[in-house]
Amino acid sequence: ESVLNIISESSKPLIIVGGGDWDEKGAKDLVHFAENNYIPIAVSFRRQSLVNNNSTIYIGDLSTSVDMNLIKYVKSADLILVIGARLGEMTTKGYTTITNNGNQKIIHIYPDSNELGKVYKPLIGIESNSSECAKILRGKAIKNITWKKWTKMGNDNYIRYSTPSPYKTEPDMGKIITYLKHTMPNNTIVTIDAGNFSGWIQRFWTFSEPFTQIAPTSGAMGYAIPAAIAAKIAKNNTQVIAFCGDGGFMMSSQELATANQYDIKPLIILINNNMLGTIRMHQEIHFPRRIITTDLINPDFKLLASSYNLHSERVQKTSEFPNALDRSIKSKKAAIIEI
Template sequence: MQARTGGQIIVDTLCALGADLAFCVAGESYLEVLDAAVDRPELRLIPCRQEGGAAFMAEAHGKLTGKPGICLVTRGPGACNAAIGVHTAFQDSTPMILLVGQVARDQRDREAFQEIDFRQMFGPVAKWAAQIDDAARIPEYLVRAWRTALSGRPGPVVLALPEDMLRERAVTRDPAGPPVIPVPHPAIPDVRRLAGTLAQAQRPMVIVGGGGWSDDACAALARMTEAWQVPAACSFRRQDILDNTHPCYAGDLGTGPNPALLERVREADLLLVLGARLGEITTQGYALVQPPFPSVPLIHIHVDAEELGRVYQPQLAIQAGPATLLRALSELTPGGAEQRRGWVEQVRQNYLDWQVPGGAKGDLDLGACFTWLRDRLAADAIVTNDAGNFSGWGHRFLRYRRPGRQLAPTNGAMGYAVPAAVAAKIARPERDVVCMVGDGGFLMTGQELATAMHAGAAPVILVFNNGMYGTIRMHQEMRFPGRVSATTLTNPDFAALARSYGALGLTVSRTDEFAPAIEEALAAGHAAVIELRMDPEVITTRTTLSALRAKAEASKS
């Protein structure tokens, strides 16, 4: 074996592990890695326009593929920009590896140019943060990073790469392939106890969520809910786990959920939580299911033992991955299915009723637009969503399937959707990719439209323009009616801005303009931006700013 530079070992090891795509903003602190990538074209580098966008792309790639998304950034400011993607990967349970250039080893602890101790910086928001000081140990660190990102509850790993280490030469052996990831299997007595409890339940509800769901596991969930006749709700922004056309799909427990679904959860006599953490949004501020002792029997299944009993004390806790639990349950005879059929039909009808939009408000009826889009999109379409009230139209009216995907940040990071859409279209160019983003979020990372044009990616980006930070404005009107502060925005002509990048730029102000614009955008062959000029009054799928203000003023009088 010949000696190689640290930069060459990094690239060769990533290729051996199965990485084929990495998102980056070039920096002098890791030039050896960039140079080594020239000789390994099977690892495609996507140059991005800001490290936050690059990290969001890597996170979305991890969600979409199930293997760690790779991001490379330079030290100091570059790493600080990328931190938002690491936090997103952590809260969203997404496998990701962030490689950060670092100052030379002999300059450490002098506050050298752009120096940061990345182990301290990323410690709270990464599963593991380390620095590689010996080129000979690069394969060891990268294999461990890959394994850590995928094991248990998936998440991000951060590795700092001192620039002199990357120049150092060493003799190493590449891994034979990606490591085998151990998955805990449920104990048979626990599965039998689960089955017995479920068989006795009259009104059970399954709540699914978390990371690590393969297409096979999702298919097994569909079979299980059908066989046992149990309705299944998805946790916040995990609507793609169960095909939304499935007769047992009940809807999502996110922001602005179906009130009827919340009532059904309260009526349930058993909650079977599979993969979800039962976080703040899913539990509606921990009020729908109250910690630490829920009023309804709770069976909690999670791949990570640390999540079991962390917030809620379940009647039965099982450490297992979704696929292994469903496989074990499939070997038992479903009990009590017929007695629950009416319950399932009732819950499903509540969901279907919620899919019907209310009366049109203004010239652009987004309810009508998105019910049309629901039927237009292919079953394998990928939808990326940003943070903001506008996202409710996609949550409520679209239907998500497998292998179609919903890519959206459960940590509520603005600016996620555009980079995620670019990454999704690069990874899955044959599939439709539609992005939903507000005017605020677009101007945080919309420059990644340049990345889309450079990479030949063709997402369709819907920009919801209401001239304000809508979610914060909503809360202002609810708490301080009529007192608007720091939420009004001045925006560019988004369609013209898109055309300046070479993308298709369209503007939609009326309902009848929406469908033709979507068709033109999907057929464009390159990135497209459709600006949806909203009535600022239409603040959610259910209410208006005026109604919120009047309600708040009435409560104060």
């Protein structure tokens, strides 16, 4: 009741959701509570599938590809209800997004009491499992809601940011991701490797079902392919897509032998720029005259795929992608589309 009273006294409330202790019902319970009370929800790094991104209360993700307008929005909130997220470096953009200076109240609900108040001092700190908390909140109604315009502003901004802008060079990854998400089923499981390429997926893919995003929050390269194989084993009748860069692909591509041996059929989208892009970015920013060991001489990925008995495609123009995707799906095999 104290939490509800504090929310009702605010004019710009915000919920930030994250963590790994959710179940499917808990995630839906929280969205039900937020939608009934028009409270906007942002998610922490790689927790986008906890909230239906089509919901009118969803405002985006606090991740590596965070929208600057979303940061301003979070800074403007007068109350932040945090459920399951740690409020770590990534979620807070180096501890700069949330101020906790007296103008911004925080209610922090987390399953480990050691995290409560570790960085930001909450007005109320509650040790609780996230799904159990959401179950209690589900049926609660707040009277005198005054923040509907505030919530709509956040959702409108998310829609603008997640809509690809015109892109003059080829291939256009915004259009490719948009085509892919509209073509694949809503329950498609997406695994994402570490790297700058992940920004396209995090920004333009729409997650509408719980637990359909699987990705490391630690920046671990080589994650997407084995994760996709495992997901396909667990959910054999569900489409599974692995997104990876060429650097991450080369760190775990040997797992394609497992896919071949056990007839496991994920779709792998390989985004190839012939370099370790994130590391190269930091080199060029911080040491522009010291570019070292970030260029890659890759194998012929189509030949490599063939050696593992996979279907393969190479796309160089946006217009080539739809037919490449269609052939990959119709192959009835594990497939790689190199872009």
